[in-house]
Amino acid sequence: VKFATLTAASLVISGCTYAVGASAQGTKTISEWDIQTQPASAKIIQDALTRFEKANPGYKAERAQIPNDAYKTKLKIAFGANEPPCVFTNWGGGSLREYVKAGQVVDLTSYLAKDTAFKERFIPTAFDATTIQGKVYGLPGENTAAAVIYYNTELFAKNGLTPPTTWPELLKVVEAFKAKGIAPFALANKAKWPGSMYFMYLVDRIGGPEVFRKAATRAPGGSFADPAFIEAGRKLQELVKAGAFAQGFNGLDYDVGASRRLMYADKAAMQLMGTWESSSMVNENPSFVKKVDFVPFPAVPGGKGQAGDIVGSVGNNFYSVSSACKAPEAAYKMIKTMVDDASVQARLDDKRMVPIKGLQVSDPTMRRVMKLVADAPTVQNWYDQELPPQLAELHKDTVQSLLGLSITPEEAAQKMEALAAQLLR
Amino acid sequence: MNTHATAAALPVASRRHRSGRALAPALFLAPAVALLGMFLVYPLLQSFRLSLLEWNGLGENSVFVGLANWAVLAKDALFWHALGNNLLLGLFSVLIQLPIAMALALLLDKAGRGSRTLKILYFLPLLFSSVALGVIFKNIYDPNFGPVNAALQALGLPALAQDWLGDRRYALAAVTAVICWQNVPFYMILFLAGLASFPSDLREAATLDGASDSTIFWRIRLPHLQGTVRTAAMLAVIGSLRYFDLIYVMTGGGPEGASELMATYMYRTVFSSFQLGYGSTVASVMFLVVSLIAALGMRLTRRFETEV
Numbered sequence: 001v002k003f004a005t006l007t008a009a010s011l012v013i014s015g016c017t018y019a020v021g022a023s024a025q026g027t028k029t030i031s032e033w034d035i036q037t038q039p040a041s042a043k044i045i046q047d048a049l050t051r052f053e054k055a056n057p058g059y060k061a062e063r064a065q066i067p068n069d070a071y072k073t074k075l076k077i078a079f080g081a082n083e084p085p086c087v088f089t090n091w092g093g094g095s096l097r098e099y100v101k102a103g104q105v106v107d108l109t110s111y112l113a114k115d116t117a118f119k120e121r122f123i124p125t126a127f128d129a130t131t132i133q134g135k136v137y138g139l140p141g142e143n144t145a146a147a148v149i150y151y152n153t154e155l156f157a158k159n160g161l162t163p164p165t166t167w168p169e170l171l172k173v174v175e176a177f178k179a180k181g182i183a184p185f186a187l188a189n190k191a192k193w194p195g196s197m198y199f200m201y202l203v204d205r206i207g208g209p210e211v212f213r214k215a216a217t218r219a220p221g222g223s224f225a226d227p228a229f230i231e232a233g234r235k236l237q238e239l240v241k242a243g244a245f246a247q248g249f250n251g252l253d254y255d256v257g258a259s260r261r262l263m264y265a266d267k268a269a270m271q272l273m274g275t276w277e278s279s280s281m282v283n284e285n286p287s288f289v290k291k292v293d294f295v296p297f298p299a300v301p302g303g304k305g306q307a308g309d310i311v312g313s314v315g316n317n318f319y320s321v322s323s324a325c326k327a328p329e330a331a332y333k334m335i336k337t338m339v340d341d342a343s344v345q346a347r348l349d350d351k352r353m354v355p356i357k358g359l360q361v362s363d364p365t366m367r368r369v370m371k372l373v374a375d376a377p378t379v380q381n382w383y384d385q386e387l388p389p390q391l392a393e394l395h396k397d398t399v400q401s402l403l404g405l406s407i408t409p410e411e412a413a414q415k416m417e418a419l420a421a422q423l424l425r
Numbered sequence: 426m427n428t429h430a431t432a433a434a435l436p437v438a439s440r441r442h443r444s445g446r447a448l449a450p451a452l453f454l455a456p457a458v459a460l461l462g463m464f465l466v467y468p469l470l471q472s473f474r475l476s477l478l479e480w481n482g483l484g485e486n487s488v489f490v491g492l493a494n495w496a497v498l499a500k501d502a503l504f505w506h507a508l509g510n511n512l513l514l515g516l517f518s519v520l521i522q523l524p525i526a527m528a529l530a531l532l533l534d535k536a537g538r539g540s541r542t543l544k545i546l547y548f549l550p551l552l553f554s555s556v557a558l559g560v561i562f563k564n565i566y567d568p569n570f571g572p573v574n575a576a577l578q579a580l581g582l583p584a585l586a587q588d589w590l591g592d593r594r595y596a597l598a599a600v601t602a603v604i605c606w607q608n609v610p611f612y613m614i615l616f617l618a619g620l621a622s623f624p625s626d627l628r629e630a631a632t633l634d635g636a637s638d639s640t641i642f643w644r645i646r647l648p649h650l651q652g653t654v655r656t657a658a659m660l661a662v663i664g665s666l667r668y669f670d671l672i673y674v675m676t677g678g679g680p681e682g683a684s685e686l687m688a689t690y691m692y693r694t695v696f697s698s699f700q701l702g703y704g705s706t707v708a709s710v711m712f713l714v715v716s717l718i719a720a721l722g723m724r725l726t727r728r729f730e731t732e733v
Contacts, residue, residue: 072696073696076482076483076696076699079482079483079484080482080483080701082484095699098481098483098699099483101481101483101484101486102481102483102484102485102486103484103485103486104483104484189680190590190591190676190677190679190680191677192679246569247568247569247588247591248567248568248569248588248589248590248591248592249591250591250592250679250680250681251566251568251588251589251590251591251592251596251676251679251680252567252590252591253563256560256563256564258563258567261569261570262569265569265570267569388699389481389697389698389699390698390699390700392697392698393693393697393698397681397682400679400680400681401681404593404680404681406593406681
């Protein structure tokens with residue numbers, strides 16, 4: 001109790017100072033919250049806000065950069081207290097839907113309809129994550145990411161192995177590395193979302209992208225107890241039983257680099273992770289980057305999903321305007337400036353790809369990621385971002401339990417379906 | 426008889442002065458009462474009110490559901506598991522922290538002034554930030570790189586090298602060890618202060634009567650410290666029931682809820698699942714449990730006091 005109320009109290013207090021700051025100035029203040037705390041990415045937003053202020057005299061941008069996890073808590077409390085910032089970063093999907101349901105986010109559909117040239121710049125799937133019941137609530141802002149299998153080329157060559165393209169090949173590779181005393185996969189699943197990537201891919205490969213879409217939208221015949229979810233759970237446990245994951249996987253912390261460290265030390269050969277991992281590796285261990293490459297998740301023979309489907313995010317972070325904002329028109333101009341050509345180019349120089357058509361990517365790794373996403377028949381957004389928060393939490397819990405071999409795939413599927421039936425009416 | 430007489434006389438005297446004298450105490454009390462009301466009573470009542478709602482914590486779309494959240498909680502296996510973990514943590518905190526703290530305090534007390542450096546050294550764990558400590562111990566426990574398993578393997582005991590934080594069976598114990606390590610100095614200081622107030626002539630008299638060191642400790646010094654020990658035990662139990670930080674940093678309550686505590690469960694329901702109503706129910710029950718146990722504890726200690 002105390003923890004929550006204290007945080008709430010301190011936020012209310014900081015909220016008050018914001019308001020005072022706004023009225024003390026003669027100009028109108030537009031508050032903006034984001035999670036870009038790295039110097040390079042922070043500067044991109046700062047520059048965009050400066051451009052916005054120059055182009056819109058009388059408006060002043062007031063920015064707050066907040067680290068990722070703290071941001072999620074702070075944003076929720078700010079909205080709960082009805083003191084949200086004008087412009088805020090989000091991840092689209094389920095958590096954005098909660099704010100939309102509460103009527104706290106500005107519907108941008110009409111703005112974009114008047115602004116077709118601007119809207120057409122983005123690739124078509126770019127608005128999927130922020131489109132709720134046919135209305136658009138956010139602009140894709142930061143990056144394009146896909147989950148891929150990173151692998152250590154040296155370890156593969158040394159052991160005469162090639163990266164797997166099918167599930168049976170993957171099992172053989174797992175067996176071969178296991179026999180050599182090398183962990184086939186590095187996985188740091190304390191936060192539970194890294195393990196979810198395996199499950200999402202397996203569901204897609206086995207049942208195709210429609211299975212999840214139908215279950216999540218409660219379309220006729222859609223169910224989280226669909227055989228595809230059960231089979232995915234079975235295959236995941238098959239991997240665990242084959243010893244595919246480095247010791248301690250359910251307790252290792254991705255945020256402190258526990259999985260990458262296994263890769264760097266040649267103790268693990270592969271890792272399924274989002275393509276943001278490339279820039280982490282470049283920053284942490286430049287010499288290791290030379291011997292790492294990536295392949296898409298393998299195909300499952302007999303499955304309905306296409307091998308080209310990817311799990312990932314087009315946009316990664318999105319920028320939205322809150323309904324509490326007194327100047328929504330100006331706020332819309334602000335988020336437009338945050339993804340204008342100058343911002344897009346600056347992000348590209350920082351190795352991040354805003355999902356824009358015909359993006360001129362020179363870095364070969366990034367070009368491959370972009371091609372992977374552009375060629376993908378479907379891009380499945382992360383389940384934990386897409387689902388309503390409570391169901392997302394259960395999804396992560398059940399996948400961690402599947403990995404811990406403490407529940408059966410059937411039980412996991414039934415739990416998900418029971419809560420989905422209750423929440424998604 | 427004397428006391429009865431004053432008790433009877435008192436109301437008359439105070440009644441006469443009430444109007445004039447009541448204002449000053451009221452004014453002096455007002456700031457404290459206002460602060461307590463604002464930061465203690467109001468949030469408590471508020472979180473009870475929230476526990477009657479089904480609400481994601483946003484906007485106006487809350488639904489009054491009466492005691493439905495409480496009914497769900499009564500059957501929520503995850504919550505009861507968390508409560509059980511809190512009780513285990515409390516039990517082990519008392520059983521591990523207090524004896525070690527007592528032993529250290531006795532040794533430091535015996536060493537006297539020469540032990541200043543040691544005192545500071547032993548006190549250090551308490552000064553660390555829990556978050557930093559959690560990150561450090563996450564690395565120490567790391568099954569692939571951590572020194573704990575490396576040492577066990579070097580000693581020829583690879584069978585004891587476990588997956589400390591990732592295995593359901595060990596996660597809670599592994600974090601409990603760190604919690605104890607961090608908190609022992611606190612009780613050590615408490616006991617040290619208690620020992621310092623022990624009159625040296627008592628010990629001299631006992632020694633003259635031929636009492637051994639252990640007799641002096643068990644028969645004289647420990648009874649002398651009784652109040653301090655009871656306070657320490659109460660603090661340890663209540664602290665364990667409300668515990669949050671190291672568990673949150675080191676395991677997040679996992680794996681699979683194995684080290685979940687009431688506070689981490691509450692945090693998860695409110696901030697990850699967006700269930701503000703249900704999370705408030707967890708918080709309210711947590712408050713009731715802590716108050717109940719604290720009240721019981723105080724009652725018990727009071728009874729002991731009258732008996733001794």
